[in-house]
Amino acid sequence: MSLIEIKDIYKIYNPGENEVRALDGVSLTIERGEFVAIVGQSGSGKSTLMNMLGLLDVPTSGEYYLDGEDVSHMTDDQLSEIRNKQIGFIFQGFNLISNLTAQENVELPLIYRGLKAEQRHKLSTEALEKVGLSHRLDHLPKQMSGGQQQRVAIARAVAARPPIILADEPTGNLDSRSGEDVMEILTTLYKEGRTVILITHDNGIADRAKRVIRIQDGQVIADYMNENT
Numbered sequence: 001m002s003l004i005e006i007k008d009i010y011k012i013y014n015p016g017e018n019e020v021r022a023l024d025g026v027s028l029t030i031e032r033g034e035f036v037a038i039v040g041q042s043g044s045g046k047s048t049l050m051n052m053l054g055l056l057d058v059p060t061s062g063e064y065y066l067d068g069e070d071v072s073h074m075t076d077d078q079l080s081e082i083r084n085k086q087i088g089f090i091f092q093g094f095n096l097i098s099n100l101t102a103q104e105n106v107e108l109p110l111i112y113r114g115l116k117a118e119q120r121h122k123l124s125t126e127a128l129e130k131v132g133l134s135h136r137l138d139h140l141p142k143q144m145s146g147g148q149q150q151r152v153a154i155a156r157a158v159a160a161r162p163p164i165i166l167a168d169e170p171t172g173n174l175d176s177r178s179g180e181d182v183m184e185i186l187t188t189l190y191k192e193g194r195t196v197i198l199i200t201h202d203n204g205i206a207d208r209a210k211r212v213i214r215i216q217d218g219q220v221i222a223d224y225m226n227e228n229t
Contacts, residue, residue, distance in 0.1 A: 001068050002170065003164070003195055004030040008143075010061035011048050011218075022048040023059070024218035030162070030197065035190040037198045045218040050199045054087055054166045055079040061158070081161035084113055088157030092169035094149045094191035096141040096156075102128060103137040106156045113160060129186055147178025154185055165189055168199045183208050 011023040022045050030036055034213035040046040052064065055071060058079075064072045071082060096105050106124040115123070128134055131151040140150050150170065159167060167186060171179035187208065190196045198209055206212050208229055214222035 002031045002065075003030040003067055006052070007063040007067040009052060009059045009064065010216045011052065011057070012060045023052070025099055025219070026062075026215075026220055028213060028223065030195065031189075032195055033209035034197075035187070035196045035210040036213060037200060037206035038199060038205040038215060039200055039203065040215040044215050045121060046199055046201075046215050049215060050166065050168055050197075054089060055083045055171075063178045068122060084109065084182055086162055087164045087166055088160070088162040090150075090153055090157045090165065090167040090170045092172040094141070094146075094153045094173070096149055096152060098141055101138050101140060102133060102144070102152045102155075105141070105152055105225060106159050109156060110221055118122070123157070123159045128152070130158065131155045145178070146174050147181055150178065150182055151185065155184065158189060163195055165194050165196045166199075167196065169201070170198070171200075171202070179205075
């Protein structure tokens with residue numbers, strides 16, 4: 001059984017004469033432990049597809065099975081519960097809370113999961129150590145570089161050990177050295193057995209993944225294994 005299976009997914013805005021098909025009949029499967037890049041230019045539909053895969057949006061029509069469960073027509077509360085347990089998100093804009101320390105930012109989603117303080121502290125410390133920030137636990141976002149802030153965001157995404165990591169343009173706001181650091185961390189997570197899904201417009205970044213799915217005009221136009229990795 002595939003970890004992710006979507007069948008004939010459509011996302012249509014303004015149905016009718018002026019409709020926009022952000023996703024136009026997309027079908028694909030992603031297996032456990034894959035490192036997949038979904039690549040496309042602005043307006044291609046890749047962000048809409050990410051929102052579908054991450055349970056942040058629901059399709060106009062089609063089916064989505066996550067770990068064998070049909071999530072296509074679930075309520076917002078049901079989607080939120082599954083999302084919190086199954087998926088760790090990394091965004092281009094870091095999305096850190098400015099008045100919380102690195103450790104407090106990492107602990108926040110663990111609070112939502114109902115973990116006790118001692119366990120939250122342990123998991124957040126381990127996650128920040130994993131991304132090389134054990135010396136920055138008490139620093140605020142403004143006291144850190146962009147690359148360090150993104151590493152905090154990665155620690156936050158992986159602290160609860162979700163099986164899926166969904167990274168949306170994770171190097172987009174970073175210099176090349178910091179971007180390389182982030183890609184090395186994502187590669188390590190993949191090697192540890194996580195399923196890593198990377199959304200990008202950058203072919204060079206996409207080439208770091210084991211599998212590349214190209215999307216254009218809301219449709220998958222290519223899906224291949226990367227021989228260079």
